[in-house]
Amino acid sequence: MTPDDAPADLDPLPDFLARAARYLSAEPPGEGDPTSNPPASDFRAWNPRGDHDLDGANPAIVPPRPHRRAAVLVPVVPRGDGLRVLFTVRASHLRDHSGQIAFPGGKIDPGDATPAEAALREAQEEVGLMAESIRVLGYLDPYLSATGFLVLPVLGLVDPAARLSVNPQEVAATFEAPLIHLLDRSERRIEQAVWRGRQRRYYAITYGEFRIWGVTAGIVNNLHERLYP
Secondary structure (H helix, E strand, C coil): CCCCCCCCCCCCCCHHHHHHHHCCCCCCCCCCCCCCCCCCHHHHHHCCCEEEHCCCHHHHHCCCCCEEEEEEEEEEECCCCCCEEEEEEECCCCCCCCCCCCCCCEEEECCCCHHHHHHHHHHHHHHHHHHHEEEEEEECCCCCCCCCEEEEEEEEEECCCCCCCCCCEEEEEEEEEEHHCCCCHHHHHEEEEEECCCEEEEEEECCEEEEEEEEHHHHHHHHHHHHCC
Protein backbone atom coordinates (compact mmCIF):
# COMPACT_ATOMS: atom_id res chain seq x y z
CA MET A 1 0.00 0.00 0.00
CA THR A 2 1.36 3.41 -0.97
CA PRO A 3 0.70 6.81 0.61
CA ASP A 4 -1.56 7.61 -2.36
CA ASP A 5 -4.06 4.82 -1.66
CA ALA A 6 -3.83 4.45 2.14
CA PRO A 7 -7.07 5.06 4.04
CA ALA A 8 -7.02 8.33 5.97
CA ASP A 9 -7.67 6.59 9.31
CA LEU A 10 -4.83 4.05 8.95
CA ASP A 11 -1.78 4.67 11.16
CA PRO A 12 1.05 5.03 8.60
CA LEU A 13 3.88 4.44 11.11
CA PRO A 14 3.96 0.59 11.17
CA ASP A 15 4.02 0.41 7.37
CA PHE A 16 6.69 3.12 7.19
CA LEU A 17 8.92 1.31 9.71
CA ALA A 18 8.44 -2.01 7.92
CA ARG A 19 9.48 -0.45 4.62
CA ALA A 20 12.54 1.18 6.19
CA ALA A 21 13.60 -2.17 7.67
CA ARG A 22 13.11 -3.90 4.32
CA TYR A 23 14.61 -1.40 1.91
CA LEU A 24 17.30 0.51 3.83
CA SER A 25 20.73 -0.61 4.96
CA ALA A 26 21.94 -0.22 8.53
CA GLU A 27 25.45 0.25 7.14
CA PRO A 28 26.56 3.22 5.03
CA PRO A 29 27.03 2.47 1.32
CA GLY A 30 30.45 2.22 -0.24
CA GLU A 31 33.54 0.08 0.19
CA GLY A 32 36.34 0.34 2.73
CA ASP A 33 36.05 3.52 4.75
CA PRO A 34 32.34 4.36 4.46
CA THR A 35 33.03 8.07 4.79
CA SER A 36 35.66 8.22 2.06
CA ASN A 37 35.28 8.97 -1.61
CA PRO A 38 34.38 5.93 -3.71
CA PRO A 39 37.48 4.08 -4.92
CA ALA A 40 36.27 3.42 -8.47
CA SER A 41 37.63 5.71 -11.17
CA ASP A 42 34.17 6.05 -12.75
CA PHE A 43 31.60 7.69 -10.46
CA ARG A 44 28.89 5.48 -11.99
CA ALA A 45 30.54 2.37 -10.55
CA TRP A 46 29.63 3.59 -7.06
CA ASN A 47 26.47 5.30 -8.30
CA PRO A 48 25.85 8.24 -6.00
CA ARG A 49 22.56 9.93 -6.84
CA GLY A 50 22.46 13.59 -7.77
CA ASP A 51 20.84 16.24 -9.90
CA HIS A 52 23.04 14.89 -12.70
CA ASP A 53 20.56 11.98 -12.89
CA LEU A 54 18.10 14.38 -14.52
CA ASP A 55 20.62 15.11 -17.27
CA GLY A 56 21.29 11.51 -18.24
CA ALA A 57 24.13 11.15 -15.71
CA ASN A 58 26.31 13.20 -18.07
CA PRO A 59 29.86 12.92 -16.65
CA ALA A 60 30.59 16.43 -17.94
CA ILE A 61 28.36 17.94 -15.25
CA VAL A 62 29.46 15.72 -12.36
CA PRO A 63 31.59 17.71 -9.87
CA PRO A 64 35.23 16.62 -9.94
CA ARG A 65 36.91 14.96 -7.00
CA PRO A 66 37.79 15.28 -4.24
CA HIS A 67 34.18 15.49 -3.07
CA ARG A 68 33.50 17.07 0.30
CA ARG A 69 32.01 14.52 2.69
CA ALA A 70 28.76 15.35 4.45
CA ALA A 71 25.81 13.66 6.17
CA VAL A 72 22.26 14.80 6.82
CA LEU A 73 19.49 13.55 9.05
CA VAL A 74 16.10 13.05 7.38
CA PRO A 75 13.96 13.44 10.53
CA VAL A 76 10.49 11.87 10.42
CA VAL A 77 8.20 12.82 13.30
CA PRO A 78 5.03 10.81 14.06
CA ARG A 79 2.22 13.23 14.88
CA GLY A 80 -1.48 12.80 15.56
CA ASP A 81 -2.26 13.81 11.98
CA GLY A 82 0.32 11.48 10.40
CA LEU A 83 4.04 11.39 9.68
CA ARG A 84 5.79 14.71 9.23
CA VAL A 85 9.31 15.60 8.08
CA LEU A 86 11.39 18.25 9.81
CA PHE A 87 13.27 20.78 7.67
CA THR A 88 15.50 23.72 8.46
CA VAL A 89 15.87 27.08 6.75
CA ARG A 90 19.59 27.76 6.58
CA ALA A 91 20.86 31.07 7.95
CA SER A 92 21.33 33.74 5.30
CA HIS A 93 24.98 34.43 6.18
CA LEU A 94 26.25 30.88 5.60
CA ARG A 95 28.77 30.39 2.80
CA ASP A 96 27.17 27.25 1.31
CA HIS A 97 23.47 27.04 0.39
CA SER A 98 22.52 30.05 2.50
CA GLY A 99 18.80 30.66 2.94
CA GLN A 100 17.84 27.32 1.40
CA ILE A 101 15.59 24.62 2.82
CA ALA A 102 17.71 21.76 4.13
CA PHE A 103 17.87 18.77 6.41
CA PRO A 104 19.95 19.07 9.59
CA GLY A 105 23.48 18.08 8.68
CA GLY A 106 26.94 19.12 7.61
CA LYS A 107 30.47 17.96 6.98
CA ILE A 108 31.67 14.64 8.36
CA ASP A 109 34.45 15.33 10.86
CA PRO A 110 37.46 13.02 11.40
CA GLY A 111 36.09 12.20 14.86
CA ASP A 112 32.77 10.93 13.52
CA ALA A 113 32.77 7.12 13.60
CA THR A 114 30.02 6.88 10.97
CA PRO A 115 27.98 9.19 8.75
CA ALA A 116 25.01 8.52 11.06
CA GLU A 117 27.03 9.81 14.01
CA ALA A 118 27.88 12.93 12.01
CA ALA A 119 24.21 13.49 11.12
CA LEU A 120 23.13 13.11 14.75
CA ARG A 121 25.87 15.46 15.95
CA GLU A 122 24.89 18.09 13.41
CA ALA A 123 21.20 17.75 14.31
CA GLN A 124 22.04 18.47 17.93
CA GLU A 125 24.27 21.41 17.01
CA GLU A 126 21.78 22.97 14.59
CA VAL A 127 18.36 22.38 16.14
CA GLY A 128 19.03 20.84 19.56
CA LEU A 129 17.76 17.36 18.70
CA MET A 130 19.40 14.93 21.13
CA ALA A 131 20.62 11.57 19.83
CA GLU A 132 18.53 9.70 22.39
CA SER A 133 15.40 11.22 20.82
CA ILE A 134 16.20 9.74 17.41
CA ARG A 135 15.90 6.16 16.20
CA VAL A 136 18.18 5.64 13.19
CA LEU A 137 16.31 3.62 10.55
CA GLY A 138 19.01 3.32 7.88
CA TYR A 139 20.77 4.98 4.98
CA LEU A 140 19.35 6.33 1.76
CA ASP A 141 21.51 6.51 -1.37
CA PRO A 142 24.51 8.88 -1.38
CA TYR A 143 23.68 12.19 -3.07
CA LEU A 144 26.29 14.20 -4.96
CA SER A 145 25.50 17.92 -5.04
CA ALA A 146 26.41 20.22 -7.88
CA THR A 147 28.72 22.06 -5.46
CA GLY A 148 30.75 18.92 -4.80
CA PHE A 149 29.31 17.67 -1.51
CA LEU A 150 28.92 13.90 -1.29
CA VAL A 151 25.97 13.65 1.10
CA LEU A 152 24.95 10.51 2.98
CA PRO A 153 21.31 10.84 4.10
CA VAL A 154 20.36 9.06 7.33
CA LEU A 155 16.67 8.37 7.89
CA GLY A 156 15.64 8.82 11.52
CA LEU A 157 12.42 8.56 13.53
CA VAL A 158 12.17 11.44 16.01
CA ASP A 159 10.37 11.30 19.35
CA PRO A 160 7.40 13.68 18.93
CA ALA A 161 8.03 14.96 22.47
CA ALA A 162 11.56 16.12 21.56
CA ARG A 163 12.06 19.86 21.89
CA LEU A 164 14.06 21.95 19.45
CA SER A 165 16.62 24.60 20.32
CA VAL A 166 17.61 26.38 17.12
CA ASN A 167 21.19 27.62 16.70
CA PRO A 168 20.76 31.02 14.96
CA GLN A 169 24.32 30.87 13.67
CA GLU A 170 23.29 28.04 11.36
CA VAL A 171 19.49 27.92 11.20
CA ALA A 172 17.01 30.74 10.63
CA ALA A 173 13.86 28.65 11.20
CA THR A 174 12.40 25.14 11.17
CA PHE A 175 9.14 23.69 9.88
CA GLU A 176 7.45 20.33 9.39
CA ALA A 177 5.81 19.09 6.18
CA PRO A 178 3.47 16.09 5.92
CA LEU A 179 5.27 13.07 4.48
CA ILE A 180 2.22 12.24 2.37
CA HIS A 181 2.52 15.67 0.71
CA LEU A 182 6.21 15.18 -0.01
CA LEU A 183 5.55 11.75 -1.55
CA ASP A 184 2.80 13.06 -3.82
CA ARG A 185 4.40 13.02 -7.27
CA SER A 186 2.03 15.74 -8.47
CA GLU A 187 3.69 18.09 -5.96
CA ARG A 188 7.22 17.29 -7.19
CA ARG A 189 8.38 19.21 -10.25
CA ILE A 190 11.52 19.24 -12.36
CA GLU A 191 12.78 22.77 -12.86
CA GLN A 192 15.82 24.14 -14.64
CA ALA A 193 18.13 27.12 -14.41
CA VAL A 194 21.50 28.22 -15.71
CA TRP A 195 24.24 27.68 -13.13
CA ARG A 196 27.93 28.30 -13.86
CA GLY A 197 27.17 28.65 -17.54
CA ARG A 198 25.33 25.35 -17.92
CA GLN A 199 21.63 24.51 -17.92
CA ARG A 200 20.86 22.38 -14.87
CA ARG A 201 17.74 20.43 -13.92
CA TYR A 202 16.62 19.73 -10.34
CA TYR A 203 13.62 18.65 -8.29
CA ALA A 204 11.42 21.20 -6.52
CA ILE A 205 8.53 20.80 -4.05
CA THR A 206 6.31 23.59 -2.74
CA TYR A 207 4.73 23.39 0.69
CA GLY A 208 2.87 26.51 1.73
CA GLU A 209 5.35 29.40 1.75
CA PHE A 210 8.33 27.04 1.52
CA ARG A 211 10.12 25.94 -1.65
CA ILE A 212 12.13 22.76 -1.20
CA TRP A 213 14.52 22.23 -4.10
CA GLY A 214 17.91 20.94 -5.23
CA VAL A 215 19.67 18.41 -3.01
CA THR A 216 16.94 18.36 -0.36
CA ALA A 217 14.16 17.70 -2.87
CA GLY A 218 16.39 15.14 -4.59
CA ILE A 219 16.81 13.27 -1.30
CA VAL A 220 13.02 13.34 -0.82
CA ASN A 221 12.67 11.85 -4.29
CA ASN A 222 15.17 9.13 -3.38
CA LEU A 223 13.25 8.43 -0.18
CA HIS A 224 10.18 7.84 -2.32
CA GLU A 225 12.09 5.59 -4.72
CA ARG A 226 13.64 3.50 -1.95
CA LEU A 227 10.68 3.03 0.41
CA TYR A 228 7.89 2.87 -2.17
CA PRO A 229 9.47 1.15 -5.20
